[in-house]
Amino acid sequence: MEIFDYDNVLLLPRKCRVESRSECDAGVELGGRTFRIPVVPANMKTVVNEPICLWLAEHGYFYVMHRFDIDNVAFVREMHSKGAYASISVGVKKADYDAVNQMAAEGHVPEYVTIDIAHGHADSVRDMITHLKATMPSTFVIAGNVGTPEAIIDLENWGADATKVGIGPGKVCITRMKTGFGTGGWQLSALKWCARVATKPIIADGGIREHGDIAKSVRFGATMVMIGSMLAGHEESPGETVDVDGKLFKEYYGSASDFNKGEYRHVEGKRILEPVKGKLADTLREMEEDIQSSISYAGGRKLNDIRKVNYVILGGDNAGEHLLM
Numbered sequence: 001m002e003i004f005d006y007d008n009v010l011l012l013p014r015k016c017r018v019e020s021r022s023e024c025d026a027g028v029e030l031g032g033r034t035f036r037i038p039v040v041p042a043n044m045k046t047v048v049n050e051p052i053c054l055w056l057a058e059h060g061y062f063y064v065m066h067r068f069d070i071d072n073v074a075f076v077r078e079m080h081s082k083g084a085y086a087s088i089s090v091g092v093k094k095a096d097y098d099a100v101n102q103m104a105a106e107g108h109v110p111e112y113v114t115i116d117i118a119h120g121h122a123d124s125v126r127d128m129i130t131h132l133k134a135t136m137p138s139t140f141v142i143a144g145n146v147g148t149p150e151a152i153i154d155l156e157n158w159g160a161d162a163t164k165v166g167i168g169p170g171k172v173c174i175t176r177m178k179t180g181f182g183t184g185g186w187q188l189s190a191l192k193w194c195a196r197v198a199t200k201p202i203i204a205d206g207g208i209r210e211h212g213d214i215a216k217s218v219r220f221g222a223t224m225v226m227i228g229s230m231l232a233g234h235e236e237s238p239g240e241t242v243d244v245d246g247k248l249f250k251e252y253y254g255s256a257s258d259f260n261k262g263e264y265r266h267v268e269g270k271r272i273l274e275p276v277k278g279k280l281a282d283t284l285r286e287m288e289e290d291i292q293s294s295i296s297y298a299g300g301r302k303l304n305d306i307r308k309v310n311y312v313i314l315g316g317d318n319a320g321e322h323l324l325m
């Protein structure tokens with residue numbers, strides 16, 4: 001198997017078919033809605049909060065609210081009262097089942113639910129998928145996180161509508177160091193490996209460091225890309241603002257860090273500072289423009305045209321050109 005990651009792959013251009021990049025459509029469909037770009041901010045406490053989720057929904061973006069210290073039932077009610085779709089995260093504990101039951105009883109059923117646990121290839125996820133499908137049959141269920149084809153096959157067979165791939169590639173992740181497991185360092189080829197067996201959408205989660213990594217993810221099978229660190233350092237980001245010698249930073253911490261958990265137990269995440277780089281809306285617009293450029297370099301007009309391009313692997317044992325014949 002070829003092993004590579006975002007920083008040692010480049011996509012190869014094909015003859016341009018548009019006169020302007022504005023003709024290229026970066027939009028993507030997921031769960032019956034079309035979103036402006038194939039990007040979703042990570043469901044983490046220092047990346048999204050209620051106002052950001054509402055803004056994203058109102059402006060044509062996909063979002064997944066985090067699941068820490070919030071009332072999911074109230075969140076769904078609130079989003080629906082504002083005419084927006086609701087997209088929440090759940091774990092696999094009794095409190096999560098209780099919240100699901102309450103939403104179903106109230107008739108405020110979220111349009112999207114992401115089952116968000118560290119080791120998503122687990123019976124606990126199978127049971128939650130089964131429960132969600134029984135209580136909220138119309139809800140689009142995303143399940144993760146996983147990093148192998150076996151896991152993709154199981155989650156899809158258990159009823160997941162989409163899967164989330166990425167064990168440990170995140171910027172504040174320390175899973176690889178703490179456990180010796182994961183897709184950190186080879187996330188892009190793990191995505192390719194998983195996409196070979198997937199029959200439903202994959203969300204590639206973690207490790208995106210440049211806008212061009214979004215196109216690379218699409219090339220290797222992602223329908224959407226989840227991004228934490230690159231979207232955490234904005235003026236409106238929920239993390240605490242920290243002044244270091246007159247330069248402003250936002251804190252960004254892992255969901256499995258002691259900062260998120262409130263205790264040092266089963267810690268697999270850390271805290272870093274991200275430089276503040278202006279407004280989230282401006283970064284998302286720039287991402288859209290860059291994805292439009294990617295589509296034009298792919299010789300296409302729509303996002304999935306990126307899937308048709310050849311690529312090269314730079315350096316290392318797998319170096320070489322890979323042509324689609």
Ligand SMILES: NC(=O)C1=CN([C@@H]2O[C@H](COP(=O)(O)OP(=O)(O)OC[C@H]3O[C@@H](n4cnc5c(N)ncnc54)[C@H](OP(=O)(O)O)[C@@H]3O)[C@@H](O)[C@H]2O)C=CC1
Nearest residue numbers: 091092116117118119145166167168169175255256266268
């Ligand atoms: N993408 C990634 O690489 C990772 C992401 N995270 C993020 O951190 C957050 C917290 O995750 P998580 O700790 O799972 O959430 P929870 O604390 O809600 O745990 C979910 C359930 O899974 C169990 N569990 C957690 N890890 C394992 C494991 N390795 N093997 C068996 N059971 C496990 C927990 O039990 P118990 O705690 O008793 O074991 C608990 O019952 C999530 O948002 C998750 O996405 C965390 C680590 C890696």
Ligand SMILES: Nc1nc2c(ncn2[C@@H]2O[C@H](COP(=O)(O)O)[C@@H](O)[C@H]2O)c(=O)[nH]1
Nearest residue numbers: 042170171173206207228229254255256269
């Ligand atoms: N191993 C851990 N992974 C984590 C933790 N908190 C979040 N995450 C994952 O990282 C991505 C974001 O990655 P980035 O490279 O874009 O910053 C996020 O979506 C989660 O899947 C954690 O504590 N440990």
